[in-house]
Each structure stands twice: as C-alpha cells, then as structure tokens.
Amino acid sequence: MKILIVDDEKDVEMLFRQKFRKELRNNEIQLDFAFSGEEALEVLGSENPPSVVYVFSDINMPGMTGLELLEKIKSKYPNILVSMISAYGDSDNYNKAINSGAKGFFTKPIDFENLKTEISQLIKQKEG
Amino acid sequence: MKEDLEEQIEKLKQLLLDKSELLDQSQKEVQLFKEQVIKNEKLASLGMLSAGIAHEIKNPLNFINNFSELSIEFLQEIEDILKGLEKTEAIEDIEAILNDLKYNLDKIQQNGQRVNRIVTSMLLQSRGNNGVFEPTDINQLIKEYVNLAFHGMRASKSPINVKIEFDLSEDIGLIPLKQEDFSRVILNLCNNAFDAMRENNNISQGGNREPVLKISTRKKDNIVIIAVEDNGQGISEDIKDKILQPFFTTKKGTQGTGLGLSISSDIVSAHQGTINIESKEGFFTKFIIKIPVS
Structure with missing residues (x-):
C-alpha cells in the first residue's frame, strides 16, 4: 500500500521513515514524499493509474496549498484518499477540508499513534 | 432694571463657564477614548500576529516532540540489544550513559508538550467567540x-x-x-x-x-x-x-x-x-x- 506524504519541510521524510520503520521493513506500506502540491501532482501523474492509495498533505505550503491539492486530487482521482495534516487546526480549515472530501484531519504536532491507527485500519480493509 | 440685567449677565457667564468646563471634560474623554481605540487596534493586530506565530511554532514543535520520542524508542532498542550481551564494565558504563540520555530526551519531550499546551491556549485566546x-x-x-x-x-x-x-x-x-x-x-x-x-x-x-x-x-x-x-x-x-x-x-x-x-x-x-x-x-x-x- 503506497502512501504519499506532502509537506514543504524536508525533515518530515526522515520523521515518517523512522516512525514507520517497522511497517516499512515488513513491507506493509511504502512511503513516497513530495515537497509541494505541484510535486505531489507530478508524482501521481507519473503512473496510470497512480499506485498511491492515500495522500497525507500539509495545508500551509508555498505555491499550491494543501486544500487546493485536495480539490485537484479529488476531481482527478476520486478513489485516492486524502487527509490533511496541519498546524492550523481551526474549524475554518477543518470544515473546508472535510467539505472538499478529506477523509481525516490531523493536527501538528502529529500524534503518530492516531496516524498509525488510521493506516492500519486501511491495511485491514485492503486485506479483508 | 440695571441690576436685573447685570444679574442675568452674571448667570449667563456662569452658564457659559459651566458649559465650557463640560466641553473640556468631554474633550479629555474623547482623547482618552481615541487612545483606547488605537490601543485596541494595536491589541487586535498583536492578537493576529501571535496567532500566526503560535501556528508557526507548531511546525518545529512537531519535529522536536516526534524526533525526541523516536530517539527514546531507539534507546530502548539499544538497551534491549545490550541486555543480550555479556555484562562487562564497558557495557555498564554505556548503560549508565544511555540512562542519562533517556532522561534528557524525556525532558525535551515533556517540555515540548508543555510548549504545545501553551501555544494551544494562545490560539484559543486569539480565536473569535463563535465557540x-x-x-x-x-x-x-x-x-x-x-x-x-x-x-x-x-x-x-x-x-x-x-x-x-x-x-x-x-x-x-x-x-x-x-x-x-x-x-x-x-x-x-x-x-x-x-x-x-x-x-x-x-x-x-x-x-x-x-x-x-x-x-x-x-x-x-x-x-x-x-x-x-x-x-x-x-x-x-x-x-x-x-x-x-x-x-x-x-x-x-x-x-x-x-x-x-x-x-x-x-x-x-x-x-x-x-x-x-x-x-x-x-x-x-x-x-x-x-x-x-x-
């Protein structure tokens, strides 16, 4: 199961790779990273259909915002799940995200326990 | 007749004095009010600024909390490996140092969580009252x-x-x-x-x-x-x-x-x-x- 993480801060790659090291080692998931909304769309567009099943995106990024990315992904690839990860946990951003079809909304600092629960539920669904 | 007139003038004079004092007073109040408005304006922009700062703090905080948590996990793994080895003086030394290291990382994490709580309350404060x-x-x-x-x-x-x-x-x-x-x-x-x-x-x-x-x-x-x-x-x-x-x-x-x-x-x-x-x-x-x- 391939997951794409979108965040303009490069340190997230090491953080996610370390936090999910067991899941990666056991090949339960694969992680891909994009450091802007534009780059995320390139990654998704490089395969037909894209192998990514779940996108976690930051909201506040230079260039395309996470909310814009969410809308683009949802219109182009309605089957790909998208959740937001943002420092801006206010109801405004939350409502916008959910109304645009986001599956979940996670706030920073990221609680990886929540994130792992979300992902393992999906893995179970895929297997079941 | 003349006295009457003088009396009336005196009365009017007094009235005018009273009024001008009142005017003075309200002018002072207006001035104070103006300063207040400016101050409120400043406070409002400060509130917005601090909300922006509070959000931005959450990004580095994400790394501080999560990387320190990860490091604690890694230390635990090292300790597990060391337990499987034959106890020597060197290993005991290493274990002691690792313990200190774990203590320090715990402190970093606890304080990171503290910063998170503070920043979260700051954000609650600066939000509008549509709670x-x-x-x-x-x-x-x-x-x-x-x-x-x-x-x-x-x-x-x-x-x-x-x-x-x-x-x-x-x-x-x-x-x-x-x-x-x-x-x-x-x-x-x-x-x-x-x-x-x-x-x-x-x-x-x-x-x-x-x-x-x-x-x-x-x-x-x-x-x-x-x-x-x-x-x-x-x-x-x-x-x-x-x-x-x-x-x-x-x-x-x-x-x-x-x-x-x-x-x-x-x-x-x-x-x-x-x-x-x-x-x-x-x-x-x-x-x-x-x-x-x-």
Missing part, C-alpha cells in the same frame, strides 16, 4: 488559566509575588462550557486580582500582607460556583454597580480597556450564569460566578 459548548473539566481549565495569568503577570513590566491557593471541589465533573470564552473570564479575573494586589502593595508601602489569590469551585443544587478572591485594595461601594459596565475602568490612562469585566459578564450570561461581587475596600474582592448545570 461551542463542550463538556469541560472546569477545575483543569481553571488551573491552566490561573497558571497562564500568573506567568503572564510575572513576565510583565511590574511583576508581584502572589501566593495562589486552589480549593477545587472534586465532585463537579464535566460541565458544558465554551472553553475559549470561559478561559478569558478566568484570565481576566486573575489579571484584575493581580492589579488590585499590586495597587495595594503600592499604597501600603512595605506591604503589610502577602498577596494571596484564592480560587475555589463548588457544586450545590445543580449550580457550579466559582469564586476568585484577592486580598488587594478592594472596590469602593459607590463604583461596585458600575464595574461590569463597558468602558468603565479605574485603571489609569490607557492601562485598562474597561472591557475586561464587561466581556466577562457577557460570557457568563451566555452560560446562563451570574457574576456577583463581594468586596471590602482596603481588604479584599471576591468575584463569585454561578453557572446552572442540569
């Missing part, structure tokens, strides 16, 4: 915001030493509150208490009594009672009725907005509650908030 009623542990909220008010005061230009005494009833449970609004009430009452105790310190130079802030909670017949009491300068009888009115302030110049208590009063009303004031000038002031809960 929703949520089941709230009132004691927890009070402890957090009294603490925040205290540290805010300690970091201000004129900090004072205050003893804080909590007397919080354990059997209140969760009550529906608009948390961001209600926390403003607590902050506001604490800040007023600190000001009153600072004033009292100034009046009775040398301070004949140690400033004490008492905060208590009770539940009685489906009413939650929150009391905030300070042993500051107190409130005189003649202004007691006015202090909840908007723009009424006893604070000098532009120190007070005259809005704190009126906003607090509005917030308590929105919770179907009441604010009562007990005070003895020169001795104490006690704000008693009563909120009905079903």
